[in-house]
Amino acid sequence: MLPWTHAAFGYLLLLAVVLLLGRRFSRAELLAVLVGTQLADVIDKPLAWWFDVVPSGRSLGHSLLFVVPLCAVVVAITWYRRHPEVGVAFGVGYLTHLVGDTYAAIYAWRTEEFTFLLWPILPPYPYDDFVGFADFFDGFEVTTPGLVVFTAAAVVGVAFLVQFIRAPWLDTARS
Template sequence: MLPWTHAAFGYILLLAIVLLFGRRLSRAELIAVVVGTQFADVIDKPLAWWFNAVPSGRSLGHSLLFAIPLTAVVVAIAWYRRHPGIGFAFGFGYLTHLVGDTYAAVYYWRTEEFTFLLWPILPPYPYDDFVGFGGFVDGLEVTTSTLVLFTAAATVGVAFLVHFSRAPWWDTHRS
């Protein structure tokens, strides 16, 4: 998935779950879910593509051995600061990123592609080479599929901005 589709995927799923329970998302929770959806790539892509410090663009930040403890720390800090929803939104966004990176492998049941989830115990699946950000942008092709995904993500982005502009920072019933 591309960054904007990760963001759209996590935001829509969290919004659907929250609305199902009759709750509203705060602005801080909206920001947290979007940050969570990008976090794995923000760690791995620069470390792999620019610094060659990890073996793949899906290794450290995409590993459950890193993601679960980090999410637990974020949730604990948010809980301590009396904003547990922010921690859970971050963790949910992070989880949706990992799901977004594995859905095709699950669909086609290519289990060898799941190894990045347990890096460094298992080797990461070699899905990418060192390309750098410029190489990544140069490699993007304008296809019907890309345009549909971009349009869908842009629509969700507009909905996010509308939602963000109207969502309260905290519950208005607080004294």
């Protein structure tokens, strides 16, 4: 998945959970889910592609051995600060990132591609040979499915921004 589709997926899942619980959500929760959806790649891509510190763009930040303790610490900190919902939103965003990176392998049940989830116990799946952003844009092709996904992510992104910036129903003052 690309960054905007990770963000859209995490945001939509948080929105569904909040609506099912019949409550409102705060700007802090919106920000937390957005950060959560991006953090795995923010950690792994530079460490693998630019600094050669980890073996893959899906290793440390994508490993459940890192993610679960990180989410637990974030929830503990936000619980202590009396806003555990913000920590939960972060966890929702982070976990949707992992699901987004594995959904095709789950669908086809290609279990060998799940190894990055237990890095460094298991080796990361060798999926990327990325060198830089120029490589991405050089190989980028505009396709109908790609345009549909980009358009859907853009619509969700606009909805997110509207809610974040000026939506009157956001829970800005806790009662």
